Amino acid sequence: MKPWRSKLSRAFLALLASLFWVATARAALHINITSGVVTPMPIAIPAFLGGPNAAAMGANIARVVADDLESSGFFRPLDPRSFIQTITSPNTPPNFPDWRQINAQALVIGGVGTTPDGKLDAQFRLWDVFAQQQLAGFSYASAPQNWRRIAHMIADAVYKQLTGEEGYFDTRIAYVSESGPLRRQIKRLAIMDYDGANNRFLTNGRSLVMTPAFSPSGQDLAYVSYRSGQPQVYLLNLNSGQVRSIGRMPGITFAPRFSPDGGRLVFSVAAHGVTNIFTADLRTGNTTRLTEDDAIDTSPSFSPDGSQIVFNSDRGGVPELYVMSASGGAATRISFGSGKYGDPVWSPHGNLIAFTKIDHGSFYVGVMNPDGSGERLLTEGYQVEGPSWAPNGRVLVYFSQTPSDPQGRGFSSRLYSVDLTGYNKREVLTPGNATDPAWSPLLH
Amino acid sequence: MKMKMMGLAASLLLLGACAGPPPPSAAVPGAPPPGPGPSARAITPGSEAQLKYRVGDRVYFAFDRSDISPEAQQILERQAAWLKRYPNVVVRVEGHCDKRGTRAYNLALGERRAHAAKSVLVALGIAPSRIGLISYGKDRPIVLGDTERDYALNRVAITRVR
Numbered sequence: 001m002k003p004w005r006s007k008l009s010r011a012f013l014a015l016l017a018s019l020f021w022v023a024t025a026r027a028a029l030h031i032n033i034t035s036g037v038v039t040p041m042p043i044a045i046p047a048f049l050g051g052p053n054a055a056a057m058g059a060n061i062a063r064v065v066a067d068d069l070e071s072s073g074f075f076r077p078l079d080p081r082s083f084i085q086t087i088t089s090p091n092t093p094p095n096f097p098d099w100r101q102i103n104a105q106a107l108v109i110g111g112v113g114t115t116p117d118g119k120l121d122a123q124f125r126l127w128d129v130f131a132q133q134q135l136a137g138f139s140y141a142s143a144p145q146n147w148r149r150i151a152h153m154i155a156d157a158v159y160k161q162l163t164g165e166e167g168y169f170d171t172r173i174a175y176v177s178e179s180g181p182l183r184r185q186i187k188r189l190a191i192m193d194y195d196g197a198n199n200r201f202l203t204n205g206r207s208l209v210m211t212p213a214f215s216p217s218g219q220d221l222a223y224v225s226y227r228s229g230q231p232q233v234y235l236l237n238l239n240s241g242q243v244r245s246i247g248r249m250p251g252i253t254f255a256p257r258f259s260p261d262g263g264r265l266v267f268s269v270a271a272h273g274v275t276n277i278f279t280a281d282l283r284t285g286n287t288t289r290l291t292e293d294d295a296i297d298t299s300p301s302f303s304p305d306g307s308q309i310v311f312n313s314d315r316g317g318v319p320e321l322y323v324m325s326a327s328g329g330a331a332t333r334i335s336f337g338s339g340k341y342g343d344p345v346w347s348p349h350g351n352l353i354a355f356t357k358i359d360h361g362s363f364y365v366g367v368m369n370p371d372g373s374g375e376r377l378l379t380e381g382y383q384v385e386g387p388s389w390a391p392n393g394r395v396l397v398y399f400s401q402t403p404s405d406p407q408g409r410g411f412s413s414r415l416y417s418v419d420l421t422g423y424n425k426r427e428v429l430t431p432g433n434a435t436d437p438a439w440s441p442l443l444h
Numbered sequence: 445m446k447m448k449m450m451g452l453a454a455s456l457l458l459l460g461a462c463a464g465p466p467p468p469s470a471a472v473p474g475a476p477p478p479g480p481g482p483s484a485r486a487i488t489p490g491s492e493a494q495l496k497y498r499v500g501d502r503v504y505f506a507f508d509r510s511d512i513s514p515e516a517q518q519i520l521e522r523q524a525a526w527l528k529r530y531p532n533v534v535v536r537v538e539g540h541c542d543k544r545g546t547r548a549y550n551l552a553l554g555e556r557r558a559h560a561a562k563s564v565l566v567a568l569g570i571a572p573s574r575i576g577l578i579s580y581g582k583d584r585p586i587v588l589g590d591t592e593r594d595y596a597l598n599r600v601a602i603t604r605v606r
Contacts, residue, residue: 182588208583210547224551230578231551252555252579255548268552270579273510273559275552296552312549318508319549340508342546356546385546408590436547 029106029128029135031074031163040076041162043069044104044129046087047080048122049111057144058112061122061151065108067195068155068169071417072395073424074162078104090123099129106135108158120144124154126161136161148197153444168390169194172440173397174212174221177201178413178433185433189223189236194390194439196429202236211386211436213257218440222246222256222265233267235282246280249287253278255298259326260306266290268298277311277328290328301346301353302326303370310334310344310353310370321355323370334372339364343386346370347393352420354387354396365398367420378422383411388439395419397428399435490530492605499526503561505599508545510556512564520561523603524568536576537562538602542595543582554579561601576606 031041045066048058069075085098090111099107110124123139138157140150149170156167171194180186189209192199203209207227214221221236233246233256246253251271258265259279266279275296280287291297295315302309303326310323316333319340324331335341339359346353350370357364357377363384366377383401390396397417404410415428415437428437487494495501500523503516512520527533539554539561558577566572587597 183585185583187583208580210551210583252551254551268548270552270555273556273563275555296549296556298548298552299546312546314508314549319545340545342549358544358546361544383543403590408594409588 029131029162038074040070040074041105042078042103043075043106043108043158044078044080044083044099044102045069045108046083048124049087049090051113054112054114057120057147058110061110061112061147061154062108064148064151064195065155065158068152068167069158071195071426072159073419074159075106078102090125093132093134094127094129096127096129096132099127104129106158106162108154110154114144115141118144120147120150122147122150122154124157126158148193149443152193152195156442156444165394166392166442168392168395168439168442170443171391172218172443173388173415173428174202174214174223174438174440175399175415175430175434176209176212176436177430178435179205182410189221190430190434191221191238192430194428199431211255212438214438214440215258216260216262216441218443220258220262221438222258222267224254224256233265235265246282247285247287249278255300257301259302260304266300266302266309268300270296277309288328290324290326291331292328299343301344303346304348304350308346308370310346312342312344321353321368321372334368334370335375336372337375345387345389347389348391349393352393354389356385356387356398365396365418367396376422378418378420379416379425382408384416386436388437390417390439391441393420397437397439399437401435490533490605495523495526495535495603495605499523501604502600502602504596505557505560505601507542507595507599508553510553510560512560516561517564520564521568524565524570527565527570527574534574534576534606535603536578536606537565538584538604539577539579539581540584540586540598540600540602541582542598543585544595545582547581547583550581551579551583552581554581557599557601561603565603 045062047062050058066077070077082102085095087109090109107127107129113121115121119141121141125137126135128135152170155169159167173194174191177188177190178185186205187209188205189202207225210224212221212223219238224231225234231252231254233253234243236243249269251269253267253269256265256267264279264281268275269278274294275298277290277297277300278287297313299312300309309326313322320333321335321341321344322331322333339357341355341357343356344353352367354367364377365379365384365387368375381400387396387398395417399415401411401413413433413435415434417428418425500519503519537558539558541550541553562575585598587594
């Protein structure tokens with residue numbers, strides 16, 4: 001397997017982080033994204049200026065930045081054909097009346113070049129058109145093949161400056177790619193940029209795989225594979241391509257997730273008709289049992305502070321969500337709506353738990369507060385399932401199956417993202433059928 | 445053990461009848477009747493084909509349940525008798541679920557169903573070492589489709605010769 005992250009490592013992707021201008025006051029231009037429906041901010045992103053060798057690259061970077069911001073639902077990139085001023089230098093202030101006239105509230109002006117050692121060098125300034133003020137300015141350098149990552153980092157910087165929240169564009173999504181006959185599907189672990197670019201397969205499809213989860217560093221995936229003949233949890237290092245087992249357990253192991261410090265895995269072990277939750281210390285290999293009952297306890301997910309675990313259990317007769325201490329012991333039921341609950345995932349901010357719900361033949365993805373209050377269903381479908389949080393806790397990715405014939409004997413599976421308000425639902429493009437998405441942490 | 449199982453199944457049946465919906469045993473498509481399948485000549489004694497077409501290789505479950513119905517008990521008794529007749533045969537019980545559950549939960553439920561079927565075989569005198577176990581959850585459906593019958597056909601534990 002070709003290591004891919006080596007060329008993306010932090011050291012290599014040296015963020016030069018030269019701040020051109022330090023804004024002294026809090027920017028006036030700000031999108032309040034706490035409310036549900038936001039009028040997208042009109043923003044102008046002309047092609048980044050490049051020399052004769054970098055013109056195409058400059059246009060590509062501007063397009064990816066615009067696509068990223070547009071996809072958030074909070075920005076409306078303006079049509080470049082409406083632009084009045086032709087930018088000739090990335091370092092001189094724009095002619096603000098020209099941008100006011102087309103109602104651009106924000107303006108991103110950038111340039112690309114090549115460093116003496118052959119790296120791609122990109123810089124940008126974000127302008128508040130009405131206040132005639134520079135809000136941010138950064139430059140980045142990396143190997144030219146990483147140009148999309150540079151664009152995503154620029155979009156993250158603009159997003160953060162204008163919304164006050166971290167961006168989520170310089171991220172990846174791991175998922176299970178499905179192909180072949182629907183009763184005996186070929187399932188392969190795959191990974192791609194969050195926007196669907198640079199798709200790569202990580203397993204060969206000879207064994208069933210399911211439910212990948214990222215480590216907090218973004219450098220490892222935990223997932224389930226039938227490669228030994230039984231479902232077992234494995235770890236895949238994305239740097240080296242190496243796969244290792246977490247050690248033999250008496251039974252099948254599945255539903256893995258990392259602890260927030262990355263030092264442990266929490267997962268289910270099923271044996272003798274009973275499924276319990278265990279943790280494994282990834283350094284020592286020691287396992288600890290967290291639940292001990294004759295029910296199904298599965299889909300564990302740590303709170304971001306590592307103190308608690310939310311999980312799915314049918315100990316009360318029906319699959320519901322429960323919260324317990326990260327060391328196990330008594331659990332408190334938190335789901336009380338109708339139907340069955342599953343797949344709980346604690347948000348990166350700790351303030352919400354996303355879940356799958358199945359009620360009267362419909363599937364839902366929703367969120368609730370960690371104490372079970374405030375349940376909101378974000379999407380409903382024939383089969384929607386498996387939410388995973390973007391690192392900023394603002395957006396969820398999940399998969400949705402759609403029947404392709406009236407009897408449900410054929411279907412397609414696709415990934416979708418949705419804002420936690422339930423707005424801005426969009427397909428996350430995959431080359432084929434896709435399930436079990438996992439959103440990575442920010443890569444930078 | 446056997447009597448206890450039967451008693452449990454009978455009380456479930458009663459419960460189902462009182463609650464209105466058809467009891468678990470009626471909700472399932474019924475045991476695939478042994479035969480006709482391939483012609484008698486084509487079936488090798490002690491083979492998976494014989495188990496499937498002459499004995500009955502699978503037992504069905506109610507939604508989100510792993511209880512052994514009276515019909516399932518009968519099929520497992522035939523499987524146990526067949527396994528005693530072919531003592532060198534090693535089998536594996538596969539647990540499956542319909543799709544109305546999450547992937548992880550259904551993997552656990554499939555294990556529970558396979559274990560329920562295996563437990564009956566063990567109680568009937570088959571050595572546990574002869575019976576492997578695996579769960580496919582909802583990932584290897586027996587049939588596609590969204591009818592109640594389709595779902596019922598996928599809530600199954602299948603005994604396969606290894």
